[in-house]
Amino acid sequence: xxxxxxxxxxxxxxxxxxxxxxxxxxxxxxxxxxxxxxxxxxxxxxxxxxxxxxxxxxxxxxxxxxxxxxxxxxxxxxxxxxxxxxxxxxxxxxxxxxxxxxxxxxxxxxxxxxxxxxxxxxxxxxxxxxxxxxxxxxxxxxxxxxxxxxxxxxxxxxxxxxxxxxxxxxxxxxxxxxxxxxxxxxxxxxxxxxxxxxxxxxxxxxxxxxxxxxxxxxxxxxxxxxxxxxxxxxxxxxxxxxxxxxxxxxxxxxxxxxxxxxxxxxxxxxxxxxxxxxxxxxxxxxxxxxxxxxxxxxxxxxxxxxxxxxxxxxxxxxxxxxxxxxx
Numbered sequence: 001x002x003x004x005x006x007x008x009x010x011x012x013x014x015x016x017x018x019x020x021x022x023x024x025x026x027x028x029x030x031x032x033x034x035x036x037x038x039x040x041x042x043x044x045x046x047x048x049x050x051x052x053x054x055x056x057x058x059x060x061x062x063x064x065x066x067x068x069x070x071x072x073x074x075x076x077x078x079x080x081x082x083x084x085x086x087x088x089x090x091x092x093x094x095x096x097x098x099x100x101x102x103x104x105x106x107x108x109x110x111x112x113x114x115x116x117x118x119x120x121x122x123x124x125x126x127x128x129x130x131x132x133x134x135x136x137x138x139x140x141x142x143x144x145x146x147x148x149x150x151x152x153x154x155x156x157x158x159x160x161x162x163x164x165x166x167x168x169x170x171x172x173x174x175x176x177x178x179x180x181x182x183x184x185x186x187x188x189x190x191x192x193x194x195x196x197x198x199x200x201x202x203x204x205x206x207x208x209x210x211x212x213x214x215x216x217x218x219x220x221x222x223x224x225x226x227x228x229x230x231x232x233x234x235x236x237x238x239x240x241x242x243x244x245x246x247x248x249x250x251x252x253x254x255x256x257x258x259x260x261x262x263x264x265x266x267x268x269x270x271x272x273x274x275x276x277x278x279x280x281x282x283x284x285x286x287x288x289x290x291x292x293x294x295x296x297x298x299x300x301x302x303x304x305x306x307x308x309x310x311x312x313x314x315x316x317x318x319x320x321x322x323x324x325x326x327x
Contacts, residue, residue, distance in 0.1 A: 001024050001029065002022070002087040002088060003021075003022050003032075003086055003087050003088075004021055004022075004023065004086070004087060004088045004089070004090055004326070005019070005020050005072060005089045005090070005120070006018070006019050006020075006089075006092075006320075006321040006322050006323060006324035006326065006327075007068050007071065007072070007089065007090065007091050007092060007321060008092050008320040008324055009064070009068075009092065009093065009094040010165055010286075010287075010320060011095060011164055011166055011188075012164055012165040012189050012190060012193060012287055013039065013044050013047060013048055013165070013193075014038060014044075014203070014287065015036060015037050015038035016071045017034065017035070017036050017317060017320060017321035018034060018035050018036075018068075018072060018075045018321055019031070019032065019035075019315075019318040019321035019322045019325060020032030020075070020079075020081070020086070020325065021322050021325045021326060023147075023325070025326065027147050027151045028144070028147050028148050031318075031322065033075065033079045034075070034315060034318035034321060035071065035074060035075045035078065036317055037067075037071045037074065039067070043063065043067070046060055046063075047064065047094060047108075050096045050108065051240060051241065052096065052097055052241060053096055053106075054096075054097050054106055055106075056096050056106070056108045060108065061109065061110055062113065064108050064109055065109055065110045065113045065114050065117070066113075066117065068091065068114055069114055069117035069118055072120070073118070083119055083120055086120050088120070088121050088123055089114065089118065089120050089121065089122045089123070089325075090126075090324035090325045090326070090327055091109055091111050091122050091123065091124040091324070092107065092109070092124075092126060092324045093107035093108050093109025093124065093125070094107060094108045094109060095107050095127075095240070098137065098138065098237065098238070098239040098240075100135070100136045100137055100138075103132060104131065105127045105128055105131045105137040106128075107125065107126075107127060109124060111123070111124025111125060123327075126140060126324065126327060127140065135235070136235045137237065138168070138184060138238075139162070139168035139182055139184060139237065140323065140324075140327060141162060141168075141170075141319065141320050142160070142182035143323070143327065144319070144323035144326045144327070145160040145170040145182075145319075145323075146180050147326065148314060150172075152313075154312060155280055155281070156173055156179075156280070157174075157179075157275070157280055158171075158279055158280060158283065159171050159279035159281070159283070160172070160282075160283050160284075160285065160309070161185075161268060161282055161283070161284045161285070161286075162188070162284075162285050162319075162320070163188045163284060163286040163287065163288020163291075163294065164286040164287065164320070165188050165189055165190035166184050166188050166190060166239075167185050167186050167187065167188035167264060167267065167268060167288070168184045168185060168237075169183065169185045169268065169271050170182045171275050171276075171279060173276055179276065181234060181274065181276075182234070183235055183236050183237065183274070184237045184238040185267050185268050185271035186230070186238070186264060186266075186268065186270070186271075187238075187243055187260070187263060187264050187267060188264060188286065188288055189204065189264075189286075189291070190240050191243060191245060191263070191264070192205055192211070192257060192261060192264070193205075194245075195248070195253075195256050195257060195260055196210070196257065199253040199256065204287075205257050205261075205291065205293075207290065207292050207293070208257075208261060208292050208296075209293075210253065210254050210257040210258075211254070211257040211258040211260075211261040211291075211293045211294075212258075212292075212293045213254045213258075214254030214255040214258030214259070215254075215255050215258055216258050216259050217255055217258075217259045220247050220248060221259050221263055221266065223247045224245070224247060224263045225263065225267070225270075227243070229242070230267060231273075245260075248260070258293075261291075261294055261297060262297060264288075265294060265297040265298055265301055268301075268302070269301045269302060278303075279302075280305075281304055281307070282298065282305065282306045282307070283307055283308075283309045283311070283312060283314075284298070284306060284307065284308050284316070285308075285309045285314070285319045286316065286319075286320075287317075289308040289309070289316050295308075
């Protein structure tokens with residue numbers, strides 16, 4: 001058994017999640033404390049400017065790594081944990097480019113520097129080896145989702161939906177590993193967040209309030225859904241900027257939020273075509289579970305119960321960080 005501290009900086013650019021777990025790497029044994037630290041707005045803008053850059057600036061990578069080291073220090077200090085009690089840090093870094101068709105995935109973050117700053121062994125660069133060996137390099141958290149579901153003996157088939165910057169789904173079928181299917185299903189919060197930043201100056205559509213006041217533009221929605229990705233057979237994965245949203249130009253701010261929200265939900269619904277059997281239940285993690293409009297839309301379209309993961313005792317703010325501790 002190991003005590004691991006996982007770190008996650010997601011595509012939504014909101015900040016860093018850190019969480020402690022105890023595990024043998026096969027099943028979840030114990031969840032420890034966790035913490036979320038938001039990026040300062042100036043650094044968030046700096047990080048956003050690195051998106052798409054296959055060779056991100058070294059100074060920004062160092063600052064990002066130092067940010068993570070500070071989060072580790074705060075998590076341990078706030079909870080009275082000595083660094084000697086942590087066997088490993090699982091360090092995801094921040095994805096700035098993801099093009100598995102070109103055997104390329106780039107996560108900013110210097111694992112060696114983080115080990116030096118924290119004095120704890122660090123496992124990093126999770127995705128590039130998978131891509132180099134023919135994998136998609138994403139999503140990775142489903143291995144942890146399965147450990148949680150199997151460990152609790154939850155009824156299957158079950159789907160775990162992560163609404164982060166990009167949305168991904170984990171389908172867990174029968175008792176066999178062969179019935180674990182996971183892939184990116186479409187946009188998550190990223191397109192909505194970008195729309196809000198551009199048109200309102202706000203980081204997100206808090207609770208889905210603006211989308212709730214808008215009307216879905218069915219013509220624009222159909223154009224967004226006219227994308228070969230949704231029919232492609234898994235395994236498959238997405239970059240944050242893979243969707244062309246120029247069709248949204250000229251749309252009102254509220255209607256744009258509503259249309260992009262429905263786009264996110266419609267993409268999730270299309271993911272069901274790749275399941276061997278319908279999911280009896282959907283558990284939602286990631287920041288999108290706080291968006292009441294998205295959750296209501298999901299409940300309307302998925303034809304199965306939809307709950308935030310807290311309904312089964314998980315911490316939806318910490319799952320991805322815990323996952324990289326587990327991995």
